Amino acid sequence: MATIKELANKGNLFTQGHRACAGCGGTVILRLLMAAAGKDTVVVGATGCMEVVSTIYPYTSWNVPFLHNAFENSAATASGVESAYRAMVKKNKINKKINFIAFGGDGGTYDIGIQSLSGAMERGHNMLYVCYDNGAYMNTGIQRSSATPLGSSTTTSPAGTVVKGKMQNRKDLTEIMVAHNLQYVAQASPSHWSDFVSKVEKALSIDGPTFIDILSPCPLGWGYEPSLSIELARLAVDTHFWPVYEYENGKYKINVKPKNAKPLEDFLFKQARFKHLKNEPALVEELKKYVDDRWNALLRKESSCS
Amino acid sequence: MSNIVAKTGNEAMAEAMRQINPDVVAAYPITPATEIVQIFSSFVSDGKVDTVFVPTESEHSAISACIGAAASGARVMTGTSSQGLALMHEILFIASGLRLPMVICEVNRALSAPINIHCDHSDTMASRDAGWIQIFSEDPQEAYDQTILAMKLSEDIFFPAMVTTDGFIISHAMSRLEMYSDKEVQDFLGEHKTPYNILDTEKPMTVGSIVLQDFYMEIRTQMAAEMFKAKAKIQDAYAEFNKKMNRNYNVIEKYFMDDAEYVIVALGSTAGSARYLCEKLRENNEKVGVVKPRVFRPFFAPELVEILENAKGVAVLDRSDMMSSTGGHLFNELKSAFYGNAKQPPMKNYIYGLGGRDINMSDIEKVLHDIKEFSVSKVKDSDVKYITVRE
Numbered sequence: 001m002a003t004i005k006e007l008a009n010k011g012n013l014f015t016q017g018h019r020a021c022a023g024c025g026g027t028v029i030l031r032l033l034m035a036a037a038g039k040d041t042v043v044v045g046a047t048g049c050m051e052v053v054s055t056i057y058p059y060t061s062w063n064v065p066f067l068h069n070a071f072e073n074s075a076a077t078a079s080g081v082e083s084a085y086r087a088m089v090k091k092n093k094i095n096k097k098i099n100f101i102a103f104g105g106d107g108g109t110y111d112i113g114i115q116s117l118s119g120a121m122e123r124g125h126n127m128l129y130v131c132y133d134n135g136a137y138m139n140t141g142i143q144r145s146s147a148t149p150l151g152s153s154t155t156t157s158p159a160g161t162v163v164k165g166k167m168q169n170r171k172d173l174t175e176i177m178v179a180h181n182l183q184y185v186a187q188a189s190p191s192h193w194s195d196f197v198s199k200v201e202k203a204l205s206i207d208g209p210t211f212i213d214i215l216s217p218c219p220l221g222w223g224y225e226p227s228l229s230i231e232l233a234r235l236a237v238d239t240h241f242w243p244v245y246e247y248e249n250g251k252y253k254i255n256v257k258p259k260n261a262k263p264l265e266d267f268l269f270k271q272a273r274f275k276h277l278k279n280e281p282a283l284v285e286e287l288k289k290y291v292d293d294r295w296n297a298l299l300r301k302e303s304s305c306s
Numbered sequence: 307m308s309n310i311v312a313k314t315g316n317e318a319m320a321e322a323m324r325q326i327n328p329d330v331v332a333a334y335p336i337t338p339a340t341e342i343v344q345i346f347s348s349f350v351s352d353g354k355v356d357t358v359f360v361p362t363e364s365e366h367s368a369i370s371a372c373i374g375a376a377a378s379g380a381r382v383m384t385g386t387s388s389q390g391l392a393l394m395h396e397i398l399f400i401a402s403g404l405r406l407p408m409v410i411c412e413v414n415r416a417l418s419a420p421i422n423i424h425c426d427h428s429d430t431m432a433s434r435d436a437g438w439i440q441i442f443s444e445d446p447q448e449a450y451d452q453t454i455l456a457m458k459l460s461e462d463i464f465f466p467a468m469v470t471t472d473g474f475i476i477s478h479a480m481s482r483l484e485m486y487s488d489k490e491v492q493d494f495l496g497e498h499k500t501p502y503n504i505l506d507t508e509k510p511m512t513v514g515s516i517v518l519q520d521f522y523m524e525i526r527t528q529m530a531a532e533m534f535k536a537k538a539k540i541q542d543a544y545a546e547f548n549k550k551m552n553r554n555y556n557v558i559e560k561y562f563m564d565d566a567e568y569v570i571v572a573l574g575s576t577a578g579s580a581r582y583l584c585e586k587l588r589e590n591n592e593k594v595g596v597v598k599p600r601v602f603r604p605f606f607a608p609e610l611v612e613i614l615e616n617a618k619g620v621a622v623l624d625r626s627d628m629m630s631s632t633g634g635h636l637f638n639e640l641k642s643a644f645y646g647n648a649k650q651p652p653m654k655n656y657i658y659g660l661g662g663r664d665i666n667m668s669d670i671e672k673v674l675h676d677i678k679e680f681s682v683s684k685v686k687d688s689d690v691k692y693i694t695v696r697e
Binding site (some may be wrong): 062065067080083098116119120123199 | 329357358360364374380382506508513515516518
C-alpha cells in the first residue's frame with residue numbers, strides 16, 4: 001500500500017490548472033484515481049463537471065490519453081477503445097498492458113448512461129467504470145438525479161412550501177452493478193483515500209469489467225464551505241449514509257465500520273440542501289430508515305458470505 | 307480475379323465487410339439491416355475475419371463504441387437502418403466532428419410514426435447535416451463496390467461515410483454480384499489510416515475537448531472547408547476505384563443525357579427503374595434521360611446544375627419529405643443549387659415510395675408526362691406532388 005507521499009510523487013497524470021470549484025470532491029477523486037492507475041491508462045470521460053473543467057481547449061489536465069464522446073455513452077465508448085486494443089493485441093501491433101477507465105457523474109451513470117454502462121459490463125469488457133456521485137446534475141446547475149437523496153433540495157426538486165425537496169429515495173446503483181455478477185464492485189469515499197486507491201488497484205488487476213461508485217462532495221450543490229469537503233465525505237461514511245464496502249467474487253465486505261455511528265443529522269445539517277429538513281422530522285426519519293435498512297442489509301449480506 | 311455469385315444487398319454488404327476485415331465492428335440488430343451484421347457475426351465465429359465484434363445493447367452504444375475504436379486507431383464499421391440511425395443521430399455529429407474514419411452500411415427505411423419497416427430515405431436524409439459522406443446504391447453490386455470504396459475514402463479524408471441501399475428492394479433482393487478476391491480488396495484499401503491514436507500512451511492526447519467561443523467557430527469552419535475539398539477527393543476516389551477494380555462509376559451518373567429534354571433525377575434503386583423506362587421510351591424516340599447522384603453528401607450542386615440546366619423539364623423524385631411544406635430533400639437541394647443560375651429549367655418535385663409504397667414503370671412514365679405538360683403550359687401550380695397515393 002502506497003503512502004500518500006508516494007502517491008503524490010507518482011507524477012501528475014491529472015494536473016492542476018483545471019477549472020473546478022474550490023473544494024471540489026471530483027478532482028480529488030480523479031487525482032487519486034490516476035495516481036493508482038498509472039500512466040499506461042486510457043480514460044474515457046462522460047460529459048459533466050469533470051470533463052468540462054479538465055479539457056477546456058486548448059488546455060487539458062490529462063497527461064494520459066483522454067477521450068470524451070458524449071454524456072450517456074462513456075462506458076460504450078470505452079468498450080470500443082478496449083475492443084480496438086484487443087484487435088491490436090491480436091495483430092501484434094501492441095503488446096503492453098493498458099488500463100481502461102471510463103467515468104461519469106451520477107447523472108451520466110445512474111440516469112442517462114445506465115443502459116450504456118449495463119451493456120458494457122454485461123459484455124465483459126476489461127475496464128473499470130468509476131462513478132463520481134455528487135448526488136445531482138451539478139454541471140447544469142444542481143438538478144435532481146436518481147442519485148439525489150430523499151429530501152434534498154435541488155433546482156428541480158426545490159424545497160417549497162408544499163413539496164419539501166426530492167420525494168424519492170436514491171437508486172442503489174452499486175447493488176445494480178452487483179446484480180451484473182461482476183467480479184468486483186465497490187463503494188468508496190475520498191475521505192478514505194487509501195481504501196479508494198487499493199480498490200482502484202484491485203479493480204484494475206482484474207481481467208474483466210469492474211465498477212466503483214465514489215461519493216463526491218460538491219460545495220456548490222450541497223451548500224457548505226469548500227474546506228469541509230473531506231469532512232463531509234467522512235461524515236457520510238460515519239453516519240452510514242455512504243457505506244464503504246466491496247463485493248468481490250460473490251463476497252461482501254464492509255471496509256469501514258464506524259465504531260460509534262454518528263447521527264445522520266450530523267451529515268445532513270452541515271449542508272444547505274437539507275437545511276429545510278430541520279422542520280421536517282418525518283422526512284428525516286424516512287431518510288434515516290432508508291439509510292439504516294441499507295446498512296443492515298449490507299451487514300446481513302456480509303455475514304451470509306463469511 | 308472476379309468471382310460471380312448471386313447475393314442480396316445485405317449479403318453483398320456483409321461480403322464487403324468480410325473482405326475489408328475491419329478491426330472492430332460494433333452493431334445492433336434492426337430490420338432490414340439486421341442480416342448484414344448477422345452474416346458478419348458468422349464470419350467472426352468461423353474465424354474468417356480478425357474482427358473484434360461488439361454486439362452492443364443499442365445503436366447509440368454501437369456508434370459510440372465505433373468512435374472509441376476509431377479513436378484507438380482501428381478500422382471500424384457498423385450497420386443500421388431507420389430508428390437505429392435516428393438513435394445514433396447525436397453521435398453521428400461527434401464521429402465527424404472528431405474526424406474519425408468509419409463506415410455505416412445503412413439500409414434505407416422509413417422513420418416512425420406510423421412504424422413501418424420498408425424503404426424510404428427519411429432516415430438517411432434526417433442525418434444529412436451530420437458531416438458524413440452519404441452514398442446511395444442502386445443494386446447489390448453498387449452496395450458492395452461502394453462499401454469498399456467508402457472505407458478507403460473515409461480513411462483518406464477523415465470523414466465518416468454511410469453507404470446506403472434501399473430496404474428490402476435492394477437489401478433483400480438477389481442479383482448478380484461480381485466479387486473481387488480478398489487480396490484485391492486489401493490491396494485497394496492499403497494500410498489503415500487514422501488521424502490519431504489514443505492507445506499511444508507515450509504521446510497522450512485529449513480528444514473531444516470542450517471548445518468554446520474562442521475556437522469552436524474556427525474548428526467548424528475548418529471542417530466545412532475540408533468537406534468542400536472532399537468533393538474533389540471523392541471524384542478521385544471513384545476514378546481510382548474504376549481503374550483498380552475495373553468499374554465505370556461516376557459521382558453523378560447520367561443516362562441518355564447527351565440530348566435528353568425531360569429528365570428524371572432519382573436516388574438509389576428507383577434510378578434503375580427510371581433508366582429501364584427511358585430505354586423503352588427511347589425506342590419511340592422520346593428524348594428522356596435519367597440523372598442518378600450517387601453522393602448526396604457532400605452535395606455536388608454546380609455539377610448537377612451543369613448536367614440539368616439545358617433540360618426542358620426536370621422531375622425530381624424524392625423518397626423522403628422534409629415536412630416543411632417545401633417538398634423533399636433532393637428537390638430542395640437542387641432548387642437551391644439553381645438559384646442565380648442563368649438557365650432555370652422547369653422543375654417539379656414528386657414525392658413517392660414512402661414506407662415502401664411501390665413505384666412502377668407507369669408511375670414514372672406519368673411523372674414524365676406531367677413534367678412535359680408543366681414545361682409547356684408553365685401553369686403556376688404547387689411544385690410538389692405526392693404520387694401513387696390512394697385517392
